[in-house]
Amino acid sequence: MVDLITKKRDGQTLTQEEIEWMIDNYVSDAIPDYQMSAMLMAIYFNGMEDTEQAQLAFAMLHSGDVLNLDQIPGIKVDKHSTGGVGDKISIPLAPLVASLGVPIPMISGRGLGHTGGTLDKLESIPGFNVNLSEKEFVDLVQEHGEAIVSASGDMAPADRRIYALRDVTGTVESIPLIASSIMSKKIASGTNALVFDVKVGNGAFMKTEEDATKLAEALVSIGKQANVNSVALLTDMSQPLGITIGNSLEIAESIAILRNQGPKDVRDLTIKLAAQMLVLGQKAPSLEVAIGLAEDALRDGRALKKFKQLIQDQGGDPAVVDNPKLLPQAQYKIAVKAPRAGYVVGIDTNALGVAVMQLGGGRAKKDAALDLAVGLVLHKKLGTPVSEGDTLAMIHANQEDVSAIAAQVQQAYTIDSNVPVVPPLIHKVIR
Template sequence: MLDVIDRKRNGHQLSDQELAFFVQGVVEGTIPDYQISALLMAIYFQGMTDEEQASLTMKMLASGDQLDLSTISGVKVDKHSTGGVGDKTSLPLAAMVAALGIPVPMISGRGLGHTGGTLDKLEAIPGYRIALSEAEFINQVSQDGLAIVGATGEVAPADKKIYALRDVTDTVDSIPLIASSIMSKKIASGTDALVIDVKTGAGAFMKTLDDSRALAKALVTIGQQVGLDCNAIISDMNQPLGNKIGNALEIEETIDLLKGQGPADLLELVLTLGSYMAVMGGKAADLEQGRAKLSQTIEDGSALAKFKQLVIDQGGDARVIEDYTVMPQAKYKIAYQANRSGVLAKLTADEIGKAAMVLGGGRQQAEDQLDYAVGIELHKKLGDPVETGEPILTIYSNQPEIQDALALLDDGIEIADQVEVPDLIHEVIE
């Protein structure tokens, strides 16, 4: 292992054999944490070639279970997001794409910090079961074209150990390590094609467009290297996505969108990502046709029906489609008002997300229990005009005292005379 560390520290490319030795040692516990950490730091500073990234990804993939979805007919298409505030995109997107006849086997995660997890949102629906056996998962996708579950089996165990050490050695934001972590788990899920939503901005993991672009390129390159059809869209996360932040609230907004009543920015992102999925899944000749067909699934009600079927299949209370009160409801609704007139010039996703988290809607530690009812509903977005005393947002809380949340909102919100609103879609890496 000392030789491997030395080679990477001095800028050399690691061979398949060296990376296999490293990953095997991580899984079997034969390499001590301090040597794993030393190599992670060497990778952080020296980077990795495209070949190294692909090799590390496949070695981590091979370290655990892999789903075989070959019995499901059609091109199986999945979507991954690097995480953001109010980002419930996977839920309406999966239903709309599945309504086109494209199988969507979606294995999702929980949230940590101010970025909500897809599984947490779904668990706001009473009875919804995120844990399916592999056989149940495959059967459901075969039958109804859609399942959204937590990871089944032991997927990429090397990644779990490596990620834990990255977290405590300040090497989390190494692009080769992020890319191999994401792709090892996604390839293990057995999908044929993948669209990745790489967030950029204040509420994103990658704060700058340059870093987001580098990560998007690394992810797509790994996909190419291992034969996975893969595209990445870089989307804005300087302000929250949509109008609702919080688990039950984001289920409400998902259903609103599928009924044709969703916010414009969420719909635009869903249609952008979904048009690529429609082409990859062989149901559209080009992006324009894909977008039109996806819009039709909202108009004809087929996407909403698909989402309802998902809820029923996984044990959830399907009354939620028409009655949001079957989900937990907050005791208090508190208006946050504008302190002057002008336009909304700052609505920092990071601070808004943290405010929702301290209300109980997110986890500061992995074992924290969530309050599904709490969150924030935005009434204004960047560039919108506001008058003194007008509500900018409503806080949903189960506690009357919300000083910590208010302090975060004060930091994250600003009214000015003018503002330049960032584009929602920055670029596409194909």
């Protein structure tokens, strides 16, 4: 291992055999954490070649169980988001695409820090179970074309251990390590094609378009080498997505989208991602046709019906679809007012995510319990005109005194007399 650390420290390329040896020995505890930490730091500073990062993904992938979904007919398509504030897209997207005949075996994650997790949001639906067995997961995708679950403990165990190590060694922000981590789990889930939603902006992991592009290219490159057809969209996270941040609030917004209502940005992005998935799943010959199919499925209620089916299949109460008030409700609602008139020219998206975390809606630590009812409903977004005293956002809380959090939310808004240029929702597409 010392030889391999030295080789990577000096900027050389590790071979497939070396990477496989390293991962095998790390998982079997023959390599200690301190040596793997040194290797991660060497990768952080010197990067990896395209083939090298793909081989790291494959080595981590084969460190545990790999799902075989061959018995499910059709091209299985999944979607992965790099995470953002108010990003609830997976929830309306999965039933929408499944309603059009594409099998969706979706393995999702939990939230940590200022970004929310799909599994936490779904668990705000009474009874919803994300911890299905491998057989239950496969059976649901085969029978009804969709399931959204957490990864089993036996899937890519090397990644789980390395991820925990990166968290405490300052090596999280490494594009080869991020890309190989994501792809080891996604390929292990047995999917045939992948759509990536790579967020860029002040509420995203990647703050600049340059970094987001590098990550998107790395993900698509690994997909190509794994024979997993992939496409990546760089999407805007310079403000929260939609008007809700918080678990049950985002489920209610997702239901609105499936009713062909809800905020335009969430609806537009859901349809654009659905179109990419339909083309990859060979259910549409072009993106234009696919967009029309997705719009029809929202309009005629097929997608909504499929969401009810998903909830029922996974032990939840489908009545929440017709009555979102059955979702957890916060005790207090506190308005945050605009201190001056003008236009919203900037939103500190990260700060709003942290505010929801401080209300109890997000985790500062991995094992923290969540309050599924709390969050924010935004009344003003980028480019919106405001008068002094207008409500910028409504805090949904289960504590009476949220004055410090209200001040934080107010400060997250920049109001100026000039009309701002609002960035496009989709920056670019990488194939």
